[in-house]
Amino acid sequence: MRSAHKFKVYDFTDPVTSDTDLPPREQVVAEIVQRLEPFRVDARPITGATVITKDLNIDSLAVMDMVMELEDRFDISIPLNDVAEIHTVDELAEAVLRKVGGR
Amino acid sequence: MSWRDAREQAHVFARRLIGGGFSVGDRLLITADTWPGFVTAFFGAQYAGLLPVPVSLPAGLGAREAYIAQLRRQLAASGAVVALATDSLAGYVATAAEGTSVRLVGAMAAFEALPEKAADLRPLGPGERCYLQFSSGSTRFPLGVDIRQDQLMANIDASFSERGIDLRADDRAVSWLPWYHDMGLVGILLAAVCSQRSIDVMSPADFARRPLQWLALAARQRATITYSPSFGYDLAARRAQRQSLEGLDLSSLRAAGIGGDMIQAPVLRRFIDTFAPAGFDARAFLPCYGMAEMCVALSFSTINTGFALDIVDRGQLTDRHVAAPASGTNAREFVVCGKPLPGHSVEIRDDAGKPVGERRVGRIFARGPSMMPGYFGEPEASAAVLKDGWLDTGDLGYWRDGEIVVTGRAKDLIIVNGRNIWPQDIEWAVETITPLRRGDACAFSLQDDDGAERIVVVVQAWPADAAEREALRAAIAQMVKETVGVDGTVQLIRPSVGLPLTSSGKLSRSRARTNWLAGVYKDGGQRPDVVAVEAAARP
Numbered sequence: 004m005r006s007a008h009k010f011k012v013y014d015f016t017d018p019v020t021s022d023t024d025l026p027p028r029e030q031v032v033a034e035i036v037q038r039l040e041p042f043r044v045d046a047r048p049i050t051g052a053t054v055i056t057k058d059l060n061i062d063s064l065a066v067m068d069m070v071m072e073l074e075d076r077f078d079i080s081i082p083l084n085d086v087a088e089i090h091t092v093d094e095l096a097e098a099v100l101r102k103v104g105g106r
Numbered sequence: 107m108s109w110r111d112a113r114e115q116a117h118v119f120a121r122r123l124i125g126g127g128f129s130v131g132d133r134l135l136i137t138a139d140t141w142p143g144f145v146t147a148f149f150g151a152q153y154a155g156l157l158p159v160p161v162s163l164p165a166g167l168g169a170r171e172a173y174i175a176q177l178r179r180q181l182a183a184s185g186a187v188v189a190l191a192t193d194s195l196a197g198y199v200a201t202a203a204e205g206t207s208v209r210l211v212g213a214m215a216a217f218e219a220l221p222e223k224a225a226d227l228r229p230l231g232p233g234e235r236c237y238l239q240f241s242s243g244s245t246r247f248p249l250g251v252d253i254r255q256d257q258l259m260a261n262i263d264a265s266f267s268e269r270g271i272d273l274r275a276d277d278r279a280v281s282w283l284p285w286y287h288d289m290g291l292v293g294i295l296l297a298a299v300c301s302q303r304s305i306d307v308m309s310p311a312d313f314a315r316r317p318l319q320w321l322a323l324a325a326r327q328r329a330t331i332t333y334s335p336s337f338g339y340d341l342a343a344r345r346a347q348r349q350s351l352e353g354l355d356l357s358s359l360r361a362a363g364i365g366g367d368m369i370q371a372p373v374l375r376r377f378i379d380t381f382a383p384a385g386f387d388a389r390a391f392l393p394c395y396g397m398a399e400m401c402v403a404l405s406f407s408t409i410n411t412g413f414a415l416d417i418v419d420r421g422q423l424t425d426r427h428v429a430a431p432a433s434g435t436n437a438r439e440f441v442v443c444g445k446p447l448p449g450h451s452v453e454i455r456d457d458a459g460k461p462v463g464e465r466r467v468g469r470i471f472a473r474g475p476s477m478m479p480g481y482f483g484e485p486e487a488s489a490a491v492l493k494d495g496w497l498d499t500g501d502l503g504y505w506r507d508g509e510i511v512v513t514g515r516a517k518d519l520i521i522v523n524g525r526n527i528w529p530q531d532i533e534w535a536v537e538t539i540t541p542l543r544r545g546d547a548c549a550f551s552l553q554d555d556d557g558a559e560r561i562v563v564v565v566q567a568w569p570a571d572a573a574e575r576e577a578l579r580a581a582i583a584q585m586v587k588e589t590v591g592v593d594g595t596v597q598l599i600r601p602s603v604g605l606p607l608t609s610s611g612k613l614s615r616s617r618a619r620t621n622w623l624a625g626v627y628k629d630g631g632q633r634p635d636v637v638a639v640e641a642a643a644r645p
Contacts, residue, residue: 007108008108008109008298008302008303008304009107009108009109009111009304010107010109010112010145010295010298010304010305010306010307011107011304011305011306011307012140012141012142012307012308012309013306013307013308013312013319013323014308014309014312054168055167055168056166056167056168056587056588057584057588062587062592062593063165063166063167063587063591063592064523066166066167067166067314067315070167070315071314071315071316074315082194083139083163083164083194083195083311084164084194084195084197084198085194086164086166086167086169087164087166087167087168087169087170087173087198088168088170089167089168090167090168
């Protein structure tokens with residue numbers, strides 16, 4: 004009886020198969036910039052080279068929310084170690100595109 | 107995976123560790139993501155006589171460098187000779203292990219390549235070490251709690267008793283808690299193994315992204331038990347404002363443990379308001395209090411009674427250290443954390459070390475069969491908290507009808523969203539900014555009325571030019587964010603105002619906090635004429 008008990012690790016990030024075409028890079032960058040717009044600190048526009056946690060007034064929870072929104076938007080999951088390598092908008096766009104491409 | 111299969115895999119892993127030439131007592135670092143490999147390796151180490159050392163994961167955007175530096179310090183503090191990582195973190199751990207005592211580092215595949223030696227297993231037994239728990243100490247100087255088998259079993263047994271969760275035959279737990287933290291490791295994983303119950307777990311990262319999956323999982327699996335710090339309940343309730351709860355049935359939950367941070371009553375009320383329509387029973391809330399130095403738990407409130415509030419006068423609390431019942435605008439509410447577990451005792455002592463009576467605020471000391479023998483390889487740090495057989499918890503609290511009410515901390519530790527942050531880590535990082543010097547920064551936290559903490563950093567530096575001041579303030583705020591991953595309020599003060607020091611010349615964060623609350627540092631601080639004259643007279 005006892006051995007009937009078990010543990011299960013749930014993964015809520017199963018890749019969703021989809022046959023939509025790869026979004027163009029500009030579109031991904033534009034989507035990221037749009038989500039970051041509320042966190043802009045001065046008149047300088049957000050570009051691919053913007054360092055997300057440095058040039059913007061955004062805290063870690065908001066960053067997490069944004070990454071989550073992007074994941075939902077593109078049906079992907081960006082692994083933690085990839086997230087740890089990301090500093091700029093361009094790098095985030097690259098990570099999204101890599102995942103969308105490999106899906 | 108059934109526990110039986112998990113045991114088989116752990117046996118195989120153990121024979122590979124033995125085949126790889128690792129000795130009894132060697133330390134095995136494991137990145138404690140929520141993955142089956144963690145279970146295999148943690149228990150495999152137990153069967154091979156090695157000590158597992160679970161470590162946390164990189165925290166967010168651009169965290170690579172800080173994470174590798176932290177791993178390196180944890181490898182050094184534990185003296186690990188072998189390290190297992192998830193596939194995605196194997197590169198980081200390998201980089202961190204360069205030039206250390208680590209002989210084998212890699213993902214599970216590297217361990218599967220070890221010869222499986224047909225040797226007898228060498229399971230760790232009673233009285234021996236069990237694992238090292240890094241959840242204490244600063245990031246810069248990590249302290250690993252030396253968890254022993256006997257102490258661990260004593261703590262788990264006590265928590266199963268009717269003064270704990272009153273374990274039942276049909277219990278089943280669901281959790282998103284990280285396995286590198288004592289509440290997730292002991293409260294969920296090890297408790298499930300010891301009780302032979304089923305658990306359903308998800309990773310903290312998945313929880314942070316989709317908090318309601320936690321409750322959906324509990325509903326689907328008819329879970330009876332879960333644990334979380336206040337902020338987990340907060341996150342779920344907030345997210346629920348934007349999503350439909352249709353079909354969610356939480357009526358099976360009989361114990362929703364809360365601990366790991368200051369318990370915030372408004373959060374619990376909001377959670378009840380939000381999820382009562384989904385069948386959540388307010389009586390399920392189970393406030394707890396504990397620390398890794400006691401394995402995990404020290405006190406539980408009474409099961410199936412919900413959370414109790416104590417409402418006291420704010421002024422008497424801060425000025426006279428008395429928790430006088432009160433109501434009205436100057437009242438402050440605390441959640442009552444219950445009685446010490448069976449076999450454990452608690453003393454609340456005044457500054458002179460004398461136990462105090464009912465409703466007097468003092469420092470919380472504890473002892474009992476779950477108490478750690480010390481921090482691994484750190485006799486000085488151990489002696490600083492273990493005194494005459496008692497553990498100095500560093501927390502402040504008072505007695506109410508035999509139950510403990512925790513009011514804050516005597517230590518300067520900051521806890522934000524369940525994470526322990528040492529003010530030194532912030533200060534040292536800030537002081538690397540030009541033109542600041544050692545001793546220029548002071549970090550502390552303020553507690554909002556709902557128990558949430560926010561970080562304040564006071565820095566003595568006052569560039570004459572306002573734009574320069576603002577640039578420096580921004581640079582410090584950025585450094586705080588990069589160092590600890592949360593925002594802080596930064597206030598520059600004139601060097602003539604200065605930071606408060608203790609009689610022995612050490613920074614007094616508690617006085618800085620008092621000054622801050624009194625408005626002393628507003629606009630850079632007061633500058634009485636006499637001080638200005640003194641400053642001008644300096645070379």
